[in-house]
Amino acid sequence: MAPRDPPPPTPTATPGPAEQPALPARAETVVIGGGVIGLAIAWNLARLGKSDIVILERSYLAAGASGRNGGGIRQQWSTELNIRLMQESVALVKRFTADLGINVWLRQGGYLFLARTDTERGFLEQNAALQQRCGVGTRVLTPAEANEIVPELDVSGFAAAAYNPSDGILFPWPFLWGYADGAVKLGARLHCFTDVTAIDRPPANDAAGDFTVHTSRGAIRAHRVINAAGAWSPEIARLVGVELPDRPVRHEILSTEPLKPFLRPMVSVLGTGLYFSQSMRGEIVGGVSIHGDRHTLAMGSRLKFLTTMARALCELVPQFGEVQVLRQWAGPYDVTVDGNPILGEPPGLPRFYLCCGFMGHGFMMAPVIGKYYGEWLAGGKPHEIFDKWTLARFASGQLAKETFIIG
Amino acid sequence: MIDRRLQPSLRFSGNGPGALAGPGPGDGPGAAGQPGAPEAGTRGRLLARGEAVTLDLEGDPVPAFRGETVAVALFASGARALSRSLKYHRPRSFFCLAGHCGACLMRIDGRPNVKACQTPCSDGLRVASQNAWPSAEHDAFGVVDWLFPRGMDHHHMFTGSRAMNAVLRKVTRQMSGLGRLPDPRPGNVRPETPPLRRLAGASAPDVLVVGAGPAGLAAATAAARAGARVLGIDDGAVPGGSLLADPGHGLAAAASSVREARAAGAEVRAASPMIGYFPEDGGGLAAIRTPDALWLVQPRTTIYATGGYDQNALFEDNDRPGVISGRAAGRLLVRFGVRPARRAVVAGDAPYAAALAAELAAAGITVTRTPRVQRAHGRAWVSAATLADGSRVTCDLIAVCETPAPASEPARQHGCAVTLQPARGGFCIDTDAAGLTSLPGVFACGDVTGYQGPDAAALDGARVGAAAAAAASAARAREAATP
Amino acid sequence: MSGKVIVCRCEDVTLHDVEHTLARGYRDIEEVKRYTGFGTGPCQGKECLRVVACLLAERTGVAPSAIAPFTTRPPIASVPLRLLAGPGAEDLTSARDDDATDEDHGMAG
Structure with a gap:
């Protein structure tokens, strides 16, 4: 090991509550929740050229479940889909330090x-x-x-x-800093200590109209909104009149x-x-x-x-x-009855994207979920998870039980 | 392995007529250490040493006395660096001698990361260094300290090369941790798990006083005199808190305050820190760790009188062994009867600094006072200090006299509001005129509400103890009125 | 020794480390704790919380009264597991309701 100075300061880390810049008036994508899921989607979207993103986090990075978990990552699951996803997630984690320049101590x-x-x-x-x-x-x-x-x-x-x-196992916190720094370097904007208080749906007479997201620090319009608020996602969904089954x-x-x-x-x-x-x-x-x-x-x-x-x-x-x-x-674990997450748009509410219900395993799944979500929203073909893990499945009873859940 | 410099004992001889018994278990008068009249400078506050015992320091016998803690006995016998630090393998020895700072962790009796400053000496007790090879004084891994001269950003280290990164992770894993896993019990049998003890309902105390220093003991006495059933607890091996560090008080004052509290009817337990208040369990319980069991207590009112934590100052190599808190130097002198140095630098201008400097001088120690130190010099123990004016003095001790930081952790964890007040030491518990915190039935007094020193803390304690007893009495009346 | 100014003795965090973290833009005490590791060792911040909180106030211009400590987590004094493992804890948390989640859990627990 050679002595060497840490890299020069970058302007991408999160300013404290007192020195937040004002919210922009509009962004193509507003991500609600600066946990690992929201940040992974944001970085992947930005990487694919869709970098007009604002990430809203109520507290500091790592305040929620993403900063409180045990840092495990495994491929032992009970369904082929989860096994294959987690094989890919492990591969992505192994590349994380090379991709994002921060140690995660896998x-x-x-x-x-x-x-x-x-x-x-x-x-x-x-x-x-x-x-x-x-x-x-x-x-x-x-x-x-x-x-x-x-x-x-x-x-x-x-x-x-x-x-x-x-x-x-890995060390959770640097994942958040790595994704956040990576997304911000590509043009995304991160606003911590910013609480979402209300969301207006697009105007009824304008099918292509924007959402308006009201926060403790002002409002922002958005072409699409991603609800990545983890255990708080039902509260966020309720702001647009959507009832989620995760608890x-x-x-x-x-x-x-x-x-x-x-x-x-x-x-x-x-x-x-x-x-x-x-x-x-x-x-x-x-x-x-x-x-x-x-x-x-x-x-x-x-x-x-x-x-x-x-x-x-x-x-x-x-x-x-x-x-x-x-x-x-x-x-908080964000729990669903069949052990699988809730993805995609709720019926009747296009451009409001769900990414929640990860059963306490969102951390290890974030790299692969973020990749497929980013690719889909950037115009690619949706992965099969977006057909399988819908909100509609809870109403139709077409559940896909995953039983290899710890805790 | 721990190196020791053989030298005459640093213990004062003084187990004579002026000696005083300690106020707690293990401190009772025992066989004489070195009989004779107390030496100059001890002013009759010297501990009557307990029976002579021998520690097993990595196979070497080390003489000690009951009533001494391991860190003190090792220091008095010439041991210097006790272990090495977690990351840079910097030498470590005690700093606060009060069980708060984590500087004196050793392997004791087959258990890792034990605070040597809080472990009572007993015959044959096995003591060993940690995280050092071949010895705590000459540790080969100390090279890490030189590789990163100012610090390290481990998040962004060696991220450019996959091969180097893999090596980094492997080396980091191998060097991680402090002590080794505890020794297995013979036959790998399950550990003893004593039942949890409960003090709730009819057996619950009216007033739980957390901390038995000047404020806590005065509060316990006042509350008990007002008719309340009082339980006082303290994390130290001997109750007394900052009295045991203060040359103006010492063991005698601590013992008499404890006697007074007990005479008033309060129960006072040493070596029993509160580990937390759990509002959701059993209707709200304070958990207290005693040496042999966990106690769960549901008091009517609680008084936090937890005093302050000794704080270091910021200067180069401020963690070098031999840089100790001023109050630790006081503890060596007035509680343990051990001469802390030959030449001491007393740094800082906390209110207690002048009295400490005078006491050290009276004990025959050459004292240099300075507002602050710029740098500590030496290897495994301090050998000199660069002072505020740039001059360099030879010394074998730097006593750092900073304002103690209010020990507001237990109250904060309970939910009491605090405010950062740098001039008063740190995060002080907010209280009203009667000592009531932001929570009903929860009071605070003494240094934990902002540093005030032992005499003012005792006055504060007496006042708040009476207020808490009145609140408990009102709570009792409400319970009686509720069917 | 190399002349470091140690802020957190347990985790070997230096003054330079804290300054570097502030320069990177981490200004909340919870973030500084997570980035540097200060306050997460055997003393759990008893020796370093005050000094870092005061540094934050001094370097960021935030009034000391506006700076909160990082969350205090039990146990406040370390406890060996065996003292927590004994009988007598069965009735500690009694909160149950119809919304209990036992059935939500999979095979693994």
Whole structure:
């Protein structure tokens, strides 16, 4: 390693609340939500020449779920569509630093899923076979083989495990900065600390007319609006009279003191929603499901989570008993009933695009979703996801169940 | 491995007639250390040392006494750099000696990242350095510090070349972390998980006082005298807070304040930090970590009297071992009876600086005062300082006397409003004239509302303790009236 | 040692790092925390929050009273997992309603 100064300051980062420039009067595209999904779409659109974009973020970048997740990225899914999408997303993440000039600290240490029951083992075997057909190197392991990958695990009581070595973890925040800087360099404008308060539909007598998006800092007209507000997307949709079926669910997470590297994969236990990995800084970072939670946008931290998580960790890794918790926080999952997102235009409202309902997995899906969304809106052929993952499917009952959901 | 310079003990001999017992467990008078009259400068506030014990420092025996903490015993025995820092492998030793700063993390009893300044000494206790090879004083990885002389933007490092980037990620992963995973229990059995303890309903305290320094102890006393059932907790191994760092007070004042609070009927527990207030759990619970269990408490009213955190000043190599907070120097002197230096620089003009400088001088230490230091010199321990006027003085200690930062974390996490007031130390809890915060039933007093020093904090505490007791009494009456 | 001015001892964040982050345009204390890592180590900001908040006020011209601290996250003092794992926590969160989401979850939890 050679000493070298960091690069010169760029003007693209987000100014604080006090020094925001005024909103422009109009933009071709207004993206609501400066999370990883909205920023990924914005960068892809800008990359394809459609750079007249304004991104509206209510807080600072990384304030929502994009800045609060565990940073996992995996290709172990239960439907071919998700497996193939996530294979492509992993490939895009591997290029991210080269494309956008910022480190995201991808570490492909694998994902190790543990199953307690024969039913769960069957689930892993069936999915591993599908994943292998798609070219993912998932293997179903005995508990003893799982112990070879993570010797600290107490695998008594487990029936099987599934391991794909090319899954991994990354560091979430630089994704947002990378996409944001990349989009802004290409001409997009990012306005943080800007809250959307109302949206006027295009005038009834003007089929090609603009939306007007009202914000805490003034109004802006837009040819198209993209609702990428994550767990807040139903609130945004309601502003144009659209009722969305996705709901926010609080998920909590904790981080321990930094430890010397010992844990290679992300470890997850089926049925409990427990997952944990070791971050690039050495902390154990993970979460667990708290069953019985109602839908909420509350993001307070609870003792119930701390105790549930501590018990799950101490049972699975006895050596964790003396490991100290440094902090806990919460973030909202954006949940749909079939485990798949909601994309495209709602019936009767052209040029209002949905991109939400990512089930807590939006982070790992953002690179590929952003790519296909950008290509479509820039004039390309729509990918099959825009036919499958529509809002209309919830009314018609044509659901596409994805069951490989953590938490 | 930790290098030690063999030298005469830095402990004052003074376990004689003027010595005082500590006010908490582990500080009781035990076998004499080095009997004799107290030395000049100790003014009778010297701790009566507990029984002699021996630490196991990476296989080397280190003499220590019960009542001392590991960081103090190692310092008194000549150990200097204790570990190395996370990123640049800079040498680390204690800074605040109060369990707040994270500078003295070591591997103790097979557990990583333990605060050496808060760990009581016991016979055979295993102590080791972290993140250093071959030793904390001479660490080969210290080269990283020179590769990045001013700092690093790790987000934009080596992004131009895929091959270099892959190497960067590999090296970063290998160098990451601080301590190693805790030692496995024999046979890899599950850890002991004691039941959670509950103080709610009929057993709930009327007033929970968080912090047992001058403000908290005065508040606990006043509230208990007003008839309230009071639980006082403190994160230190011994209650007393800033009294234990202040030459004008010391162990004697701390012990007498604790006795007074207990005599009034308050329960006072040391080594019991509050880890958080959880409004959604069990109707709202304060969680308190004691050494052997987690306690969940539902008080009628809460008083935050958490004092202040010692703060460093900004100067070159301000993290060098031997740069310690002024109040840490005070703790060495008046709580532990350890001579902190031969030649000390007292930097800064916080209100307590003059008294500290005088006390150090009275203990036979050559003292240089300066408004601020420009640079610390030395390797694993400070050997000189460049002062504000550019002159350079030889020293083996820089005592930084900054205004402490209000320890408003627990109150902030609870939801109390704060305001950044740089002149008063940092984020001060907003209170009204009665000490009430922005939340009903939640009070604050002392340095956590803005630095005021131990005497003013005690007066504030007495006033707010009485107000909290009255509020608790009103709450009790409302409960009784509600069927 | 190389003459660094250390702002956050736990994470080895320097004054230069904070200034560089401000120069890049990150002005909110939550952003400075995330970009530099200050306040995320074993002390959780007890030694560095004040100094960074004051630097922000000084360098950006924002009034100190307009600067909020970054969100304080529990646990305020670190806790070993085993002390949290014992029995007695079963009744901690009792909030349930008909809108519960258990059935929304897939096989993996």
